Amino acid sequence: MAVLSKSFQEWLSGRRCNELLHPHTCRRAAFENLFRFAWSNSKYYLPVVLLHLGKHSLRSGGANREILLDTLWYYIQLVFGGVMDASLISISMCSLRKFLGKFHFYTLLFIPATFGGAFCALFPKRVKHLQHTAIFQALIESLLLHLNPLSKLLASSVSLQTVIFMVCSAVILEGKQRKWYNGFWFLTPDAPTDPDVPPQRKSCSHSELDCGLYIVRGIRNYLIIGLALDVFRYLVSSSKLNQWSLSHLNFQSTAWLGCYVGLYRAVHCYLQSIPIVNESLKHPFAGCLGGLSYFFYPKLTILSYALLEAIRTLSSKNHKTGESKKNRFGWSDLLFPLSLAYLIHNYVMEEQRVSALSGVIIDSTTANYARNISKRIARLQ
Template sequence: MSAISKHWSELTAGVDCATLSHPGKTCHSHILFQLRTTVWGNMQFFIPVSILRLFLLIYTQKSVSWHIVRQTLFEFSCMVANGWVVSNSWSACFCAFYHWFGRIINNYSVSMAALPGTLVMFWMPQYVQMSHARAVFNVFVECWIKSRNHPWMEYARESKTIGTVVFMLISATIGYYAQRTKAVEFWFFAPLKKNSNDHSKTPCFHRNTCQSYILDGMKTCFTFGMILELARKLIASAPRIRRHPPALLGAISRIRFKFVAFLTLYNGLFRFVTCFLAQHRRKVSSYDSTVAGLISGLSYSLSPNFNVFSLAMTAMIQNIWNYISEQYGGLDLVKRFNRLSFTSIAWVLLMNYNMYSRAYYPYAMSKYALKFTDVCSNSQARTASECLAKLFLAAN
């Protein structure tokens, strides 16, 4: 498929926007149709996401309140609005580019058509900015790795051993920097620090016994993993469940229990190693979290997958940046970077790359990314990708 971009001019000579984007419809009718139908498409995708968000807020705050419900509804509305704008920006601008320039301009007509819509992210609430930026970064990492054709890259992405070793190193890096920063980033383990419990009577810095501390962490990760898997299945199976409700049982039966086991063991190993090291020497070392992160990373071999791998890379980069900000925050360069909305900038750049990938590398994209672009665009992304593929096959 990458050959399409190399021979774009020959392939698209005399081709109009209708051929690639909306066969059998005029631009006007197509855009009006998209404006109406993408509202439900985005709601359908983000309802399970918001339900997961609501459960996590209730779980972390140990209470149910109108404030939590209102916050979730507001964030849900923002996510739907953002997805609706991005999707329709692509549909409208793809046609607009063709009419303005009289032709479809290389791959920029595909990758840049959503740009005006992606800028809306700068006005979204913090949670939406952060969650969407991380999601699209994960999509980018997975697609980039899967689409590389170098022999060593092909071997590395198929090797469970290499994947596990690299994940262990990333996990160790997360443990190293998370221990040395005040900011708390979401990850599946969190190093305990002395100021988090000044009254601890154990060298491990936790209030209860080591056994309780380890089991509590494993229970939390097990619960989170099950909720995450259930939400993933609901998102993937929502259209089928709506037509045939009993399909929900089939979706639940396909939950990745190995993934849940990985999260549970990952957190349990991290806590066990940190407690063992602290109890062994009767004091905590600043490198305990690094060692624990490395050893607990072995559990990745239970359920190696790109989602966890890319999420780990995101957590590692964020923790490194937090460390730089706290240690060197007085430098003018760091101050200037901190004033920028990195999450929104990442979303703008990578979401447009996502559109490019949907056209040229659909085989390399995750199922989540394909589901997101197709459901939220009312299958516009799939239609455009299929039309482009047919054009390429017809030319060959």
């Protein structure tokens, strides 16, 4: 980092905005960027709102006028939030250059990104939650890829990753069952057993009287969900590369989700039939063993998301529900701008320090603005 900083001072600090940031004047660039950022964020958030529409339509038995209007409003909020973040960051970069008279190593990207990211705290709750999820997950994955002994051991050991995912799976599923936290997770846990209601010819809490049927139905449903995810990912990647070969279509998500729900439900049903096992341990143990499925589909992106959701679950458990609803701002609002700034700064200056997911998020929400700066710096050096 010190070598990079010295090189920056020698070769880049005296450059003008139209040499490092954009080819036109700052005013024209700010105006043009509004349209570029709007188009980029519109494409990036479209799959999100389609999933949002599908989820709520399935819950209510169809898409009605209220769901369509809510989805449209959510889409507008997401795009507006992304444009605001990107515009504030790009305008701050030019403004600091004019105020200080030259670029500095941290005033080029880190400080403007911190300033722009701070306004995310004012966004609607669901918009803020989605932005926080994307950036925190990308940050965790980037930290896992760092070239230090611990991260290298974790990145190279699928067994260690699987153990961590198993623990996270147990925490998240237990938290969702006890309603500590209501964030998205790949599985929906079994409903807790009501001690006041006597079981009907079985000890499990599911509606099916036959556990085998319950397990098979779960596998079938999640195979369909995984298949939809795999096909959707194939369509997105093929449209970007303009290559429509079926060889690019794989069914890894399909197999993983089927295996995950199958293990979880089978273990839980089996433990429910063993009276000597403590009732409070049955569900966490089932969630933990269900996490063994990660071994067959090891992805740091999934592990980083599991770590994030496990942290959120434990954090929500330690806070009272009423207090969390009253508090408009929290620690995540302080961490988000710094995390965003860290990712953007390193993406431009040292791309190998951030994950591929970070690059996708940054490029997709800024119309490749950060990548273009990186290319100009490389040419000027």
